[in-house]
Amino acid sequence: MDKVKVYYNKFGLPRIIIISFLLFLLIAAVMLEIPISALISDALVRTGMNGILVLSMVPGILAGIGLNFGIPIGIVCGLLGGLMAIQLNLYGFTAILVAVLISLPLSLVAGYLYGLLLNRVKGSEMTIATYIGFSIVSLMSIGWLVLPFTSEEMRWPIGTGLRTTITLQGRFERILNQWGAFKIGDVVFPTGLILFMLFFCLLVWLFLRSRLGTSMIAAGDNPKFATASGINVNKMRIIGTMLSTVLSAVGIIVYSQSFGFIQLYQAPMFMSFAAVAAILIGGATIKKATISNVIIGAFLFQSVLVVSLPVANKILADVSSLAEIARIVISNGIILYALTQIGGGE
């Protein structure tokens, strides 16, 4: 019995609820004769396409800035990279590579400035970050209208500015998903996409085990301790913020290629919430996060969303937005839960 309790504590209530809910949905799906293989394929794809965005939470949490609600900054940089790739008329892997390379310096600079700002608002980073995220999305809504992109694929046919959604069909739509993809029964495994995500997870994992990564974790865990060990806490926080921003830029490129569209204007507004919710479901707290939290969290959160949509559609034919409602309820609920756990440590 004690063992069960230990296991229960380690696993945590939120995860147990989410897993129960997922199992319930799966049983419902089977009973409603929804093809499970399609659901699993979908869940894998969505795990892969959101994975790096979720991963971008890790350096922020460990560097001590908390949940980085400001990833729209990185997302905007990533979108700019994607747009540039189209503007340069690139296709396939070259396009993705160039998009990443262009977004890299942009997100590094943006992340640095953002880090400077966060160092001035210690203690209320998450609130500030949320509003920074909103502001940058709104600012770039103007940007998308005035930036001098000329590609016909991206501009409104009439009027000025870029379209709200830009298709990647024929450019780099789903090329990671399809690379090395294979079938197990009816389940399609998106090899390239998953490998790409795992590769970035590995990079972050290696970084966290380096001297710099170790200092960053110490600075986030206990700034006073870090200072006494000769670590420059502010610098470490900036490094964490920059990494988080860069990862979110890469994350949105992967997301877009899998989705098949680049979404501009208001689309990035609430993307941080999904990423935050996912890593929290994975077992992270606002002080601690691991790579396994990322993978488990991304998979659980996205699976629930994937499975709930067809189930809801079968049961309530008219309420097709139920999946969206579920997403909002779950993501905001889990964020709220996590925020109530702050400082419950000792």
Added chain:
Amino acid sequence: MKTEHNNEHYVLDMRNIGKEYYGTRVLKDINIQLKPGEIHAILGENGAGKSTLMNVLFGMSVIHSTGGFEGEVFIDGEKVNINSPVEAMEKGIGMVHQEFMLIPGYSITENIKLNRETTNPGLLSRVAGKKLEILDMKSMNMDARKSLDKVGVGIEEWVKVAGLPVSFMQFVEIARELDKENLKVLVFDEPTAVLTESDADRLLETMRKIASEGIAILFITHRLDEVQRVADRITVLRDGQHVITKDTKDSNVNEMANLMVGREIKMTGESRDNEGSKNVKMRIRDFYVDMPGETVKGINLDIYEGEILGIGGLAGQGKIGLANGIMGLYKSEGNVELDGKKISLNNPEKSLKQGLAFVSEDRRGVGLLLDSSIELNTVITSMQIQGTFLKRYGVFTQRDNKKIREHALKMIKDLDIRCTGPSQITRRLSGGNQQKVCIARALTLNPKVLFVSEPTRGIDVGAKKLVLDTLVQLNKEYGMTIIMTSSELAELRMISNRIAIINEGKLEGILPPDASDVDFGLMMAGEYHKQKGEGVRADG
């Protein structure tokens, strides 16, 4: 004729007061009797039990939530049961706080009358009850004026408290207590600590005046000369025990100091034969540290190679600030040399790189990553500062887990850290073992000079001895120069070669560990040189 048992009337009588916190006894059999109009001083080192005794008197919740206290309290011969500070106030006990409890944005009158306002019924109060009655400012101002006159402050009663000089705030506090009509006993908790000398004189004057009106005063302080000047009787507490109560006129500063500190010190016989060389390892000149509550105001000190230097003094006098300043954790200025080379101040990284290491007094706050493993805690500073325990791949590095594990196991064995293994997180360790992890981390740096602050704070007796033994062993076997700061004079005397006493941010003097209790007591109270008329020398 009626025979009275004690022939005297006591306004406050505390009998056999005892208190235990979670099995640790902090007060035992304390008896204090106060006559009307008497000034009664309570003396004791930090941790002697003065604050706990006052908490008992005022019925603070910290006492009642931990199982109450033993003994009885009588006020005017009547047994009372005080369960909250409000009840204490109703019973006529007032307190002048060490930190001012005043609202800056309110006028003096408003502060004095806070929550005891004089009111007249108004239109609203007839409907909505007494809470909404109208303030009678005129009578309140008059009352305030009266109290202010009693303490002899000429300041206008309508002035806002914000911006008043510190001494005035102190007097406003006193006036507020005096304004309470049934005041019988007034407690002064270190009232002169923040005052200048002339203000302190005036305060003592005021105390006498208040006492002459029949109010009894409990005067808590560690300034012995003040005690001698105003107190009628003194009670000395030591380690939670009642040492003595006697008339001030039968005592003197020397005896008070002796009584305050005096305890049988068990010297560990052979301990102090190793006198350390006379080579100056570290030279500290004109050293100032801006550490809140522990300000250092110009210390000159030489530290010899291979010695254990103890740093003692009362809390808040600056002894803690010294090590923190040298390690760059608080802003400091001055001149510190190690082996003749200047140490860059205000830069923890450089201090560490130059061969200093520090075990902080704030073990859980500064000393440990509580949610990280013992092994990571042990090596992390060395990894940062010296680049050890790393595998290198060009510009990239990775932690060398094998080396880290080996080193941690060695430290666990050497320092006898009781744990389930090197990967246990430090939060789960006991205080003593946490302290050993902190020491292990400092040792991993192979420091030339090791600063250790309050190494035995909050750990049990057995572990205390182990920690102290470890320090002695390091000093003997590796010739490590150790500077140990501690509030516990007994342990300083047990292991140090010399003990420097810090008072009011300055070096009061340096004593050998076997110096008399009187000398230590006088130095800690800042009376040594007034008594002996000697100058302070840096080399002791």
